Amino acid sequence: MKPSVPCAASLLLALASGVHAGELEWLAGHWCGQRGKTFSEETWMAPxxxxxxxxxxxxxxxxxxGFEFMRIAQQEGRWVFLAQPGGGAVTTFPAEHMARxxxxxANPAHDFPKRVIYSRPDADTLHAxxxxxxxDGKAMEWTWRRDCVAPPRE
Structure with missing residues (x-):
């Protein structure tokens, strides 16, 4: 199936971002939440x-x-997300766009996912x-709260 023009254009228009100290500080913290019977946690150390x-x-x-090891590192003047789901091989996703x-x-050559998006709609909520x-395509999404309480251990 051929991607729509706006989708293809968004993949091709990579907006290189210069690296600035503190620009990803908002991601740092312990984020968690529950969907159905699954409790998810994501923790990021400050840059x-x-x-x-x-x-x-x-x-x-x-x-x-399930688990995943992740890094966001400065490489050649931009931030790059390095994902290791299940501790497996690393897949890189260079920063395409950064805003407050x-x-x-994005990594248009990767099978799935091609994009990883983090946003923080307020001080205590992280959306991935x-x-x-x-x-408008295939996606998986999570919304977590800062420092939420884990369910009792079984």
């Missing part, structure tokens, strides 16, 4: 030395069902979306 280190964990009914409380990372590169 220091050109690097943010993050991790994600999903648990259901007292058992771990929102960052879009991975998608096929189109605003």
């Amino acid at each position: 220091r030395g050109g690097l943010l280190v993050g991790m994600h964990r999903d648990t259901r009914e007292g058992k771990a069902i 409380d929102r960052v879009v990372f 979306r991975v998608d096929d590169g189109c605003d």
